[in-house]
Amino acid sequence: MKYSGMACFLRSAFNFGHLKVQSKLSVIFTMIILFTYLFYCLNGYCDSLPRPVYDQQSQFQSKIILNDGHEASAQQLGEYNASQVSIVREQLSDLSNSDAPSNNISIANNFGSKKFPQAIIIGVKKGGTRALLEFLRIHPDVRAVGSEPHFFDRFYDKGLEWYRNLMPRTLEGQITMEKTPSYFITKEAPRRVFSMSRHTKLIVVVRDPVTRAVSDYTQTLSKSPGLPSFQNLAFRNATTGLIDTSWSAVRIGIYAKHLENWLRFFPLSRLLFVSGERLVTDPAGEMGRVQDFLGLKRVVTDKHFYFNQTKGFPCLKKPEGSSRPRCLGKSKGRPHPQIPSEVLLRLRDFYRPFNLKFYQMTGHNFGWD
Numbered sequence: 001m002k003y004s005g006m007a008c009f010l011r012s013a014f015n016f017g018h019l020k021v022q023s024k025l026s027v028i029f030t031m032i033i034l035f036t037y038l039f040y041c042l043n044g045y046c047d048s049l050p051r052p053v054y055d056q057q058s059q060f061q062s063k064i065i066l067n068d069g070h071e072a073s074a075q076q077l078g079e080y081n082a083s084q085v086s087i088v089r090e091q092l093s094d095l096s097n098s099d100a101p102s103n104n105i106s107i108a109n110n111f112g113s114k115k116f117p118q119a120i121i122i123g124v125k126k127g128g129t130r131a132l133l134e135f136l137r138i139h140p141d142v143r144a145v146g147s148e149p150h151f152f153d154r155f156y157d158k159g160l161e162w163y164r165n166l167m168p169r170t171l172e173g174q175i176t177m178e179k180t181p182s183y184f185i186t187k188e189a190p191r192r193v194f195s196m197s198r199h200t201k202l203i204v205v206v207r208d209p210v211t212r213a214v215s216d217y218t219q220t221l222s223k224s225p226g227l228p229s230f231q232n233l234a235f236r237n238a239t240t241g242l243i244d245t246s247w248s249a250v251r252i253g254i255y256a257k258h259l260e261n262w263l264r265f266f267p268l269s270r271l272l273f274v275s276g277e278r279l280v281t282d283p284a285g286e287m288g289r290v291q292d293f294l295g296l297k298r299v300v301t302d303k304h305f306y307f308n309q310t311k312g313f314p315c316l317k318k319p320e321g322s323s324r325p326r327c328l329g330k331s332k333g334r335p336h337p338q339i340p341s342e343v344l345l346r347l348r349d350f351y352r353p354f355n356l357k358f359y360q361m362t363g364h365n366f367g368w369d
């Protein structure tokens with residue numbers, strides 16, 4: 001029954017004897033194209049056609065918000081932990097000034113395969129990690145997750161396959177990357193990354209720990225305006241000037257202590273320390289070092305940057321195929337509250353021995369003292 005119906009359809013489709021040979025040929029040709037297109041769509045290949053940027057962005061955002069590597073419904077979105085949503089919202093706002101977030105998101109890609117990251121930006125929080133990742137994403141051989149996966153600190157129990165599924169697809173020769181600044185201070189992270197791959201390259205963006213602490217405080221203050229003053233939180237005892245190392249804004253800046261944990265598993269050669277200060281004053285120079293470390297051709301150069309006077313930070317010149325230059329969002333490079341100079345001096349004294357140790361461990365003087 002099915003076959004006789006089909007035969008009838010084909011007979012009537014090709015029964016156009018009254019047409020001239022030329023017209024017949026063009027009708028046959030058109031039908032071949034239509035059938036081929038139908039065949040490809042049924043096999044799912046139509047998905048790889050480029051979509052409008054806004055469509056990709058919304059798809060990208062829902063993937064990020066859920067962080068589960070799968071397409072998800074609005075209901076699942078509502079069920080998702082509120083703090084996660086707010087973290088991701090901030091991460092998205094970091095990218096808000098980008099028109100297409102980066103060239104490797106603006107092309108729908110169903111080719112290649114999802115691999116574990118060969119390189120991870122592991123820290124430090126407020127060091128300039130977002131800037132580094134966005135600058136790297138201009139490189140055609142780098143593909144990175146836009147959000148922070150937090151696999152090696154928060155979601156390790158979800159398993160490695162869950163993690164790999166979050167990664168973008170890469171082609172031969174492309175590097176998969178992600179950034180989660182809290183890995184640097186997570187005790188279990190070095191062992192966990194090592195058990196994924198001992199060859200993972202680790203990048204740490206470090207910044208003067210005093211400025212970093214103020215930046216960290218500024219971020220918390222923006223979310224909780226009733227927060228006590230910086231000095232109230234920084235000192236255990238204001239009279240003696242004893243620093244409260246249990247305050248995370250202070251603790252994160254003791255870089256030497258955290259680095260020790262990583263050096264138990266990885267040789268120093270597997271780590272690259274990027275100066276957060278130089279990333280602002282000489283982004284191209286710092287990007288040169290990063291590309292060398294990753295074994296990439298130096299594609300990202302000074303041609304890609306301009307200094308935006310209003311923002312006070314380097315931004316990306318308009319990338320190819322985009323109409324606007326790109327700066328990071330409002331939560332990056334925001335003004336800091338005024339902290340009394342004696343408080344900052346005391347904090348600087350506190351960090352000095354740790355900084356010296358860090359310079360010795362890395363063989364690099366970052367000039368914070």
Ligand SMILES: Nc1ncnc2c1ncn2[C@@H]1O[C@H](COP(=O)(O)OS(=O)(=O)O)[C@@H](OP(=O)(O)O)[C@H]1O
Pocket residue numbers: 124125126127128129130131181214215216218276279280313314315328331332333334
């Ligand atoms: N090009 C450019 N544009 C804007 N901001 C820049 C840039 N390069 C470095 N920075 C500095 O990055 C600081 C934020 O660091 P992170 O991205 O690591 O923050 S986070 O841990 O992901 O929240 C951010 O800290 P704040 O100045 O305190 O906002 C910036 O100083």
